[in-house]
Structure formats: C-alpha cells, structure tokens
Amino acid sequence: MSEWRLVLPWLVPMAILIVLSAFFSGSEAAMFSLRARERRALCRGGVAGRAANALLDDPERLLSAILFWNLLINMLYFGIASIVGGRLEQAEGGGRASAIVFTIASLLTIIFCSEMLPKSLAVVSPLRLAYFIGPPLSLSVKVISPLLPIISMANLFARRLVWPGFQPEADLELSDIERAVDLGTGDAALAARERGMMQQLIGISDTRVGEWMRPRSQLRIYNLPADPAILKEPIFGDGTLLFAEPGGEEVVAAVSVRRLRPSQIDNLADSVEPVLYVPWSATVSYALDLLLQHDRFVAAVVNEYGETIGVLTMDDVMQQLLSGHARHRTGGSSRQLKQIGPGVLQVSGGTSARWLAKQLELTRPEGRNVTVAGLMQRLNERVPRAGDVCTWESYQVEVLEEHDDGSLTIELRHSSSMEPDQ
Numbered sequence: 234m235s236e237w238r239l240v241l242p243w244l245v246p247m248a249i250l251i252v253l254s255a256f257f258s259g260s261e262a263a264m265f266s267l268r269a270r271e272r273r274a275l276c277r278g279g280v281a282g283r284a285a286n287a288l289l290d291d292p293e294r295l296l297s298a299i300l301f302w303n304l305l306i307n308m309l310y311f312g313i314a315s316i317v318g319g320r321l322e323q324a325e326g327g328g329r330a331s332a333i334v335f336t337i338a339s340l341l342t343i344i345f346c347s348e349m350l351p352k353s354l355a356v357v358s359p360l361r362l363a364y365f366i367g368p369p370l371s372l373s374v375k376v377i378s379p380l381l382p383i384i385s386m387a388n389l390f391a392r393r394l395v396w397p398g399f400q401p402e403a404d405l406e407l408s409d410i411e412r413a414v415d416l417g418t419g420d421a422a423l424a425a426r427e428r429g430m431m432q433q434l435i436g437i438s439d440t441r442v443g444e445w446m447r448p449r450s451q452l453r454i455y456n457l458p459a460d461p462a463i464l465k466e467p468i469f470g471d472g473t474l475l476f477a478e479p480g481g482e483e484v485v486a487a488v489s490v491r492r493l494r495p496s497q498i499d500n501l502a503d504s505v506e507p508v509l510y511v512p513w514s515a516t517v518s519y520a521l522d523l524l525l526q527h528d529r530f531v532a533a534v535v536n537e538y539g540e541t542i543g544v545l546t547m548d549d550v551m552q553q554l555l556s557g558h559a560r561h562r563t564g565g566s567s568r569q570l571k572q573i574g575p576g577v578l579q580v581s582g583g584t585s586a587r588w589l590a591k592q593l594e595l596t597r598p599e600g601r602n603v604t605v606a607g608l609m610q611r612l613n614e615r616v617p618r619a620g621d622v623c624t625w626e627s628y629q630v631e632v633l634e635e636h637d638d639g640s641l642t643i644e645l646r647h648s649s650s651m652e653p654d655q
Contacts, residue, residue, distance in 0.1 A: 239324055240335065243317050247339070250310040251346050257303045257373075259351030260366045261296070263359040264289060269528030270506055271360045278364055285367030288374065297384050298374040307343070314339040358494065437517040437554075445517055445553050446534045446543035448583035448640075450606035450617070454484060459501045464490065473531060473546050476505060483541050484508055487531040489548075508533045513542060513585070521550055536585060542604060543583065576650030579633070582606030582617065582641030593645075595626050605630070606641050617641060 264285070267275070272289060275282035288295045314336060322332040355362055454475045455463060463474060472490040477483055486505045497504045509532045511520045520532050530547040570592060571579040580589065586608045590597045598608050609630060610616055612623040619635040627648050634642040 239320050240317055243313055247310060247313055250306050251343055254303060254306045254310065254343065254347035255351040256366070257299050257306070258348050259355040259362065260370050261299045262352040263355035263362045263366065264295065266356050266359040267363060274360060274503070275363060281364045281367045284371045285363040288367070288371060294381055295374060297381055298377055301377055301380070301384060302373055310343060437521065440517045441513070442511055442515050442517055442520050442534050442545050443513045445549055446545045447549065448543045448604050448606060449541060450582060450604055450610055452544060454482070457486060459488065459505045461499055461501045464498065464501065475544065484533045484544060489530050510535055517550060520545055536587065542585065573644070574650070576647035578645040580605055580643050580645065582643055593628070605643055
C-alpha cells in the first residue's frame with residue numbers, strides 16, 4: 234500500500250504529459266499527411282482551417298516547433314518516471330523489482346499512447362483533425378518563436394558537422410534509367426517490358442492527349458451536387474465519377490472513389506474537385522505536369538470550340554506507361570484517316586467529327602457530341618455498337634468492330650462507292 238502512496242501523486246502529471254505528447258505526435262502525422270487538395274479545403278474552412286493551413290506555409294518551422302515541444306514533454310515525463318522509480322527502490326515495501334516494473338510500464342505507456350495510437354488515428358482523417366489542432370498548434374509555435382532561429386542554427390551546425398560535403402543529387406538522366414534497366418535484371422522478358430515502359434515515358438512528350446483520353450461517348454456524367462447514393466450504382470473503369478453543372482453537359486468536376494477515405498464516403502460533395510482543362514493538341518507530358526502541379530487527377534480535353542471531347546485521368550496515364558503499349562488509343566488516332574479503298578475510309582470512334590467533316594467537306598455537326606461515335610449516338614439515339622449503321626450526308630457510317638477497351642472502329646463509305654442494292 235505504501236508503494237501506491239508514492240506512485241499516485243505522480244500519475245496525474247504523467248497522464249497530462251502523455252496527453253500533450255499525444256497531441257503533438259498526432260499533430261505532426263496529421264499536418265504532414267495533408268495533400269494539396271485538402272489544404273485548399275482548409276482555406277475554405279473558416280478561421281481554424283486557415284490557421285492550420287498557414288502553419289504548413291513554413292513546414293520546417295512547424296516541424297521544429299513540434300519536435301521541440303515533444304522532446305521537452307518527453308524529458309519531463311521520463312524525469313518524473315525516474316524520480317518515482319528511485320523512490321520505489323528505496324521504499325520499504327518496494328525494491329528494485331517494483332522500480333523496474335514501473336519504469337517499463339511507463340515506457341510502454343508513452344510509446345503506445347503518445348506515439349503509435351495518436352499517429353495511427355491522425356493519418357486516417359487528417360483533414361478533420363486539422364480543424365481542431367490548428368489554433369492550439371499555432372499558439373504553441375508562437376510561444377517558442379524566439380527560440381526557433383537558435384534551433385535552426387543548431388540543426389544547420391549538426392548537419393554540417395555530420396555531413397560536411399553533402400550535396401543534393403542531380404536530376405536523373407535517361408541514360409541512368411537505361412543503365413539501370415540493363416543491369417537490374419537478367420530476365421530478358423522483364424528487361425524488354427522495362428524498356429517498353431521507358432519508351433512510353435519518353436514518348437509522352439510527343440504523344441497528344443487525344444491518343445490516351447477516354448472519348449466523351451464512353452463517359453458517364455452526373456449532375457452536381459454529388460449525391461452519395463451514386464456510390465450504390467456500379468462504377469466502371471478506375472472508379473472516377475465525373476460531374477457537370479445542373480442542366481449542363483460539360484465536365485466541370487470529378488472525384489476518385491477509390492481514393493476516398495471511409496470518413497469521406499458520406500460527405501461525397503466535399504470531396505468533389507474541379508477538373509483541369511487541356512486542349513486536344515496538348516501533349517500527355519504537358520497534361521501530366523499540369524495534374525502533378527495542381528495535385529489533381531482528372532483533366533478534361535477540349536476542342537477548339539471549348540467543348541469537352543474526353544477526359545484524361547492520372548490513372549489512365551499510369552496504366553498506359555506501365556502497360557508498355559497504348560490500350561485506349563481512341564482520340565489520337567483521332568486524327569488518322571485510313572483510305573481502305575475508293576470512297577471507303579476507316580477511322581476510330583474517338584475521331585473528332587468536326588475535324589472529319591472538314592476533311593470530307595461536309596457540314597460540321599452541331600451539338601456537344603463532337604466525336605464520330607458521339608455523332609452516331611445522336612443520329613441513332615443509342616450508344617453505338619458493332620453493326621450499327623447510319624447515314625451522314627453522302628456517307629454511310631458503320632461500326633465494324635467494338636474493342637475490349639470500349640473503342641470503336643468505324644467505316645465511312647461514300648454513296649458513289651456503294652453497290653446499287655446497298
């Protein structure tokens with residue numbers, strides 16, 4: 234019983250220090266888990282959100298403050314633990330065994346309650362947690378602001394003392410990648426696949442977005458606001474939902490379902506983000522740079538009239554790069570017109586109908602569906618399938634083949650080349 238009298242008075246300050254340590258550990262995990270799109274949401278989240286976002290404008294300052302407070306709290310905690318352990322060892326009913334048990338229990342408690350548990354919980358929902366930790370974390374940073382320059386100088390001194398000749402590595406060159414492929418594996422098939430991926434990576438600087446985009450005829454577009462009931466319907470492709478303004482037809486926003494956290498499912502509207510817009514003539518490398526720069530995952534491809542003719546997602550780009558060959562080349566063949574015979578032409582379903590009309594000296598079609606497949610859909614009033622036929626002025630348009638990726642091969646036959654019974 235005398236042992237408990239020695240321990241109990243110290244448990245309250247130790248518990249307070251554990252809570253404070255958990256706060257700073259969880260704050261570190263939450264704040265540095267926020268992505269660019271979540272930071273933009275913080276800016277729209279009132280005073281608390283803006284306070285949290287402002288801290289990340291200087292991440293080195295924030296990290297130094299968090300580590301300082303965590304170190305100070307942990308030193309106080311273990312100082313108290315050592316005092317209690319010493320008194321237990323000297324107590325009549327205690328002894329060395331009691332002191333060792335208390336010290337080990339104290340260590341395990343702070344590891345679990347102040348490190349493992351708060352960080353595990355913080356990374357699950359960092360955005361929601363950031364609203365609560367923003368104001369107190371801002372206050373704690375301001376309190377030690379006078380000390381931060383000293384801490385930064387100490388870090389710089391330690392870095393120069395340990396790594397005096399440390400220099401940032403230069404950008405990776407293509408020759409380095411080729412050498413790594415040659416030396417990395419003895420499997421000829423794997424090496425060939427790696428070379429194919431590297432060629433795809435190099436080739437995106439010359440590849441138009443129209444070649445890798447998903448044409449509009451394959452898109453399913455919902456109207457804003459986003460209703461969570463949409464998630465109960467079958468979701469095809471990579472799980473990207475596309476949205477248009479109420480009553481509109483142009484893609485203005487998107488959300489990647491597979492990237493949502495469980496806590497975001499019920500608030501689907503909060504996870505919807507505006508899409509980026511790229512012209513059909515842009516290269517895939519330009520679109521990829523734009524997506525990475527703005528931390529978005531969907532780019533809407535527009536034609537010269539500002540109309541959406543397809544979308545390109547980050548997953549599409551990664552899939553094409555890793556596959557070693559283009560799987561969805563619909564639009565880009567979008568500018569390829571094959572002459573099969575006299576008056577007989579063959580194009581992809583993703584070909585721009587306006588561009589094709591210009592080449593064939595036909596009247597440019599009106600409306601939003603500007604691909605050949607979209608034009609057939611409007612004329613036949615259904616999604617084009619293999620064997621479908623329609624008439625476009627002096628041409629008979631027929632779907633010859635429907636590929637596994639949803640793309641279509643379409644034949645255009647001029648009336649002058651058709652048999653009388655056709």
